[in-house]
Amino acid sequence: MDLKELYQEIILDHGKNPRNKGKCKDFTNDAKAHNPLCGDKVHIYLKLNKEKQIEDLSFEGEGCAISLASASILTELVKGKDLSFIKKITEEFLNMLKNKTKITINSITPDQMTTITSLSGVQEFPMRVKCATMAWHTLLSALEKK
């Protein structure tokens, strides 16, 4: 299997069986977004603890496979992490899609690196970039809420 096929498989898997779907218990922050170009909707819920870590998070959403896969991958990556990790990985992810840079953060596992990089294929499709980045922007807006 080449890398492109592996990436497609990861996206299909997350799109069909999204992780952390639903509304997590006792959430402290949430935000939602809508991409009218594609019809995608996402609503992110998260529970921030006193140590400023995301203790739990989940999402509700509907839309294309890319938008669901991206939200699913995001929730898996940032669960249990602190704000500085989340800011860094979000910044790198958005840069990867917009400026075709590589993910350099070294505190993720090789598997997580493969999973997040699987979304880099949408770089070639500007319409799809919005589908892939929506959940990440929504996470940032949820975190900014008091």
Ligand code: ZN
């Ligand atoms: Zn979409």
